Amino acid sequence: xxxxxxxxxxxxxxxxxxxxxxxxxxxxxxxxxxxxxxxxxxxxxxxxxxxxxxxxxxxxxxxxxxxxxxxxxxxxxxxxxxxxxxxxxxxxxxxxxxxxxxxxxxxxxxxxxxxxxxxxxxxxxxxxxxxxxxxxxxxxxxxxxxxxxxxxxxxxxxxxxxxxxxxxxxxxxxxxxxxxxxxxxxxxxxxxxxxxxxxxxxxxxxxxxxxxxxxxxxxxxxxxxxxxxxxxxxxxxxxxxxxxxxxxxxxxxxxxxxxxxxxxxxxxxxxxxxxxxxxxxxxxxxxxxxxxxxxxxxxxxxxxxxxxxxxxxxxxxxxxxxxxxxxxxxxxxxxxxxxxxxxxxxxxxxxxxxxxxxxxxxxxxxxxxxxxxxxxxxxxxxxxxxxxxxxxxxxxxxxxxxxxxxxxxxxxxxxxxxxxxxxxxxxxxxxxxxxxxxxxxxxxxxxxxxxxxxxxxxxxxxxxxxxxxxxxxxxxxxxxxxxxxxxxxxxxxxxxxxxxxxxxxxxxxxxxxxxxxxxxxxxxxxxxxxxxxxxxxxxxxxxxxxxxxxxxxxxxxxxxxxx
Amino acid sequence: xxxxxxxxxxxxxxxxxxxxxxxxxxxxxxxxxxxxxxxxxxxxxxxxxxxxxxxxxxxxxxxxxxxxxxxxxxxxxxxxxxxxxxxxxxxxxxxxxxxxxxxxxxxxxxxxxxxxxxxxxxxxxxxxxxxxxxxxxxxxxxxxxxxxxxxxxxxxxxxxxxxxxxxxxxxxxxxxxxxxxxxxxxxxxxxxxxxxxxxxxxxxxxxxxxxxxxxxxxxxxxxxxxxxxxxxxxxxx
Numbered sequence: 001x002x003x004x005x006x007x008x009x010x011x012x013x014x015x016x017x018x019x020x021x022x023x024x025x026x027x028x029x030x031x032x033x034x035x036x037x038x039x040x041x042x043x044x045x046x047x048x049x050x051x052x053x054x055x056x057x058x059x060x061x062x063x064x065x066x067x068x069x070x071x072x073x074x075x076x077x078x079x080x081x082x083x084x085x086x087x088x089x090x091x092x093x094x095x096x097x098x099x100x101x102x103x104x105x106x107x108x109x110x111x112x113x114x115x116x117x118x119x120x121x122x123x124x125x126x127x128x129x130x131x132x133x134x135x136x137x138x139x140x141x142x143x144x145x146x147x148x149x150x151x152x153x154x155x156x157x158x159x160x161x162x163x164x165x166x167x168x169x170x171x172x173x174x175x176x177x178x179x180x181x182x183x184x185x186x187x188x189x190x191x192x193x194x195x196x197x198x199x200x201x202x203x204x205x206x207x208x209x210x211x212x213x214x215x216x217x218x219x220x221x222x223x224x225x226x227x228x229x230x231x232x233x234x235x236x237x238x239x240x241x242x243x244x245x246x247x248x249x250x251x252x253x254x255x256x257x258x259x260x261x262x263x264x265x266x267x268x269x270x271x272x273x274x275x276x277x278x279x280x281x282x283x284x285x286x287x288x289x290x291x292x293x294x295x296x297x298x299x300x301x302x303x304x305x306x307x308x309x310x311x312x313x314x315x316x317x318x319x320x321x322x323x324x325x326x327x328x329x330x331x332x333x334x335x336x337x338x339x340x341x342x343x344x345x346x347x348x349x350x351x352x353x354x355x356x357x358x359x360x361x362x363x364x365x366x367x368x369x370x371x372x373x374x375x376x377x378x379x380x381x382x383x384x385x386x387x388x389x390x391x392x393x394x395x396x397x398x399x400x401x402x403x404x405x406x407x408x409x410x411x412x413x414x415x416x417x418x419x420x421x422x423x424x425x426x427x428x429x430x431x432x433x434x435x436x437x438x439x440x441x442x443x444x445x446x447x448x449x450x451x452x453x454x455x456x457x458x459x460x461x462x463x464x465x466x467x468x469x470x471x472x473x474x475x476x477x478x479x480x481x482x483x484x485x486x487x488x489x490x491x492x493x494x495x496x497x498x499x500x501x502x503x504x505x506x507x508x509x510x511x512x513x514x515x516x517x518x519x520x521x522x523x524x525x526x527x528x529x530x531x532x533x534x535x536x537x538x539x540x541x542x543x544x545x546x547x548x549x550x551x552x553x554x555x556x557x558x559x560x561x562x563x
Numbered sequence: 564x565x566x567x568x569x570x571x572x573x574x575x576x577x578x579x580x581x582x583x584x585x586x587x588x589x590x591x592x593x594x595x596x597x598x599x600x601x602x603x604x605x606x607x608x609x610x611x612x613x614x615x616x617x618x619x620x621x622x623x624x625x626x627x628x629x630x631x632x633x634x635x636x637x638x639x640x641x642x643x644x645x646x647x648x649x650x651x652x653x654x655x656x657x658x659x660x661x662x663x664x665x666x667x668x669x670x671x672x673x674x675x676x677x678x679x680x681x682x683x684x685x686x687x688x689x690x691x692x693x694x695x696x697x698x699x700x701x702x703x704x705x706x707x708x709x710x711x712x713x714x715x716x717x718x719x720x721x722x723x724x725x726x727x728x729x730x731x732x733x734x735x736x737x738x739x740x741x742x743x744x745x746x747x748x749x750x751x752x753x754x755x756x757x758x759x760x761x762x763x764x765x766x767x768x769x770x771x772x773x774x775x776x777x778x779x780x781x782x783x784x785x786x787x788x789x790x791x792x793x794x795x796x797x798x799x800x
Contacts, residue, residue: 041629053632054773055760057635058635059636059679060637060685061676061757061760073630085628179780186791186795190798193798217776217777219775338798342791343790344769344787345783346771348773384770386760386770386773387756387770388756389760391759392754392756395755396730396731396732398658398726398751399660400662402658402751402755403664407664410768473798474794
């Protein structure tokens with residue numbers, strides 16, 4: 001048994017987000033001692049979440065700045081965003097790519113959207129259906145009971161709408177979903193007219209308390225994190241539970257530099273930088289789990305070179321860093337005059353979508369009437385949100401009439417956000433930049449990115465249908481970029497990057513087997529989104545959690561068997 | 564009428580106040596900013612009297628990547644001169660006067676928000692600063708050209724004569740007023756943003772959230788449903 005600071009452990013986990021957190025929970029429950037390393041600082045949502053703070057209390061009314069990018073002042077991202085101080089990444093010439101990171105316990109689970117749609121049978125076998133990409137070494141039937149178990153543990157509100165894109169959860173798994181709001185009901189009406197499905201969004205937001213985690217009290221944005229534990233994040237659930245077993249020790253500000261390999265070809269431990277002292281520390285371990293996020297894990301493996309693996313640890317396939325995928329994203333907005341000046345009421349609800357439009361045209365993909373192979377869904381934006389600095393952006397003139405315009409306009413815009421599946425392609429990958437290192441001396445990633453016609457055709461379809469939906473509500477389109485090229489957001493921007501250490505049945509074309517166990521190094525496991533063989537349009541976190549649960553259970557059985 | 568703006572916030576509070584030009588949309592439970600892209604300023608041609616002044620960049624520190632979210636503070640000092648602040652205050656109430664729905668912009672301290680805004684060290688706000696400060700300067704120049712005075716001491720009808728030339732979207736197409744119209748658009752957005760984000764402004768616009776509701780989310784009120792059903796009944800065929 002390895003030890004650090006008097007704590008003896010079997011398994012070392014790199015990362016405390018969805019994969020690392022869930023893995024720590026499963027292993028420690030099984031009585032296995034775990035040391036977890038997190039590159040960011042310690043973070044406690046109970047103490048730190050700004051639950052009711054308002055825009056007027058924040059600098060610049062809470063708007064995004066280079067210090068708190070995109071999601072604004074109150075977002076639960078610490079020392080991160082599209083750039084991390086002292087830890088750059090680079091892009092090949094002509095590449096547009098964005099990489100969201102945070103440096104905090106719990107990682108990006110602290111701020112994610114809590115949209116948790118599960119994959120269906122087809123999502124696991126994309127190649128078999130359309131000849132593109134690769135199949136997973138898993139099928140839905142094998143994962144289905146784990147989805148149930150994971151959703152039950154996480155706490156998911158939603159329903160079983162009987163739509164193919166949204167497979168049923170087991171009896172008693174889901175909690176009641178929240179009632180739709182006026183703008184969602186109007187979109188529902190438009191969808192009925194157009195023959196589109198619209199269903200409750202599965203949300204990792206409790207509507208019923210579970211133990212000490214309270215039910216959502218229908219206020220404040222989930223992106224700030226949740227001090228009452230209603231919105232799932234590892235820092236109010238799996239990590240504290242794992243600590244409670246006495247089997248977990250967490251080291252924060254511990255940035256792993258390298259994974260070591262011993263003479264037998266096994267992972268023997270890691271070296272991390274203690275960010276506070278700036279010293280390197282070497283740790284031993286019987287088993288190493290990488291769950292640092294798809295790209296950070298690939299970076300770590302590519303930086304861990306040895307005689308046996310000159311191209312990076314467990315990379316005999318050459319696939320580490322390859323097959324990088326994000327979701328496609330395109331945002332589409334409209335104004336609905338009939339909603340102007342509508343009666344006010346509290347539309348906070350669960351803060352995100354209560355309804356959304358799942359992918360509907362599998363048939364069109366099969367018969368070729370749809371000119372792309374993979375689906376998308378449409379999320380819905382609108383409502384009486386807390387006013388921000390842009391609330392008066394569409395007023396004209398001045399004085400009482402302009403002031404009234406702002407009031408009338410409030411709550412009358414509806415947005416549709418396309419989030420779709422991209423097809424894996426050889427032009428999207430990350431590698432080590434030969435010249436650039438971060439402030440800890442660790443070589444950084446260089447990204448390469450290129451969309452294919454699959455994605456442009458998909459976005460064109462989404463734009464067409466979004467326009468139909470807006471117009472079916474009597475609205476008109478206000479988005480300026482209406483070609484797919486203008487509308488498709490840069491790679492990485494949807495923050496669903498996966499695939500860089502994919503699982504498979506063939507060691508020459510994949511990095512791990514279906515258990516996330518590296519083909520080349522059998523005591524090295526990957527528990528983050530890197531193992532995804534494809535990236536269905538369904539937000540990745542619930543599947544990362546589910547696979548980490550399934551694969552950590554397998555690992556625990558192996559370790560118990562050894563004992 | 565007094566032209567002296569008296570700040571509505573004390574010094575401690577003033578360190579907590581600020582503003583930006585982004586609307587927020589909730590996507591996936593996280594707030595996504597729809598940043599209005601910075602419109603590149605058009606070139607100044609012979610027809611424009613835009614002063615096109617340049618300013619020393621603000622070098623004050625930002626709040627950093629790990630600020631205290633429970634006790635927000637604003638580390639940069641305000642930079643508007645007394646004259647500039649008074650003019651901003653005067654314009655704020657032209658844009659957002661008191662009416663039956665709520666107080667005026669200056670009643671709720673909007674000029675302080677704008678001062679914090681244009682004094683911020685971030686690129687978007689620095690760009691706004693150049694536009695706003697040039698705009699304030701242009702107003703005085705224009706009042707001088709037309710009435711031989713600075714803007715704030717011109718008569719109310721004289722002031723509105725200028726405002727009417729720059730306050731409307733269509734005036735961005737008029738070469739003489741193109742820049743000033745962009746300035747006014749920006750200022751109006753900041754003024755209404757500042758106003759409707761205050762507790763008084765939120766009450767005015769009817770934002771009823773940010774309060775805990777125990778139990779299930781109740782959904783729309785009966786009144787809201789009656790309205791929705793009317794909207795649905797009148798949808799295009």
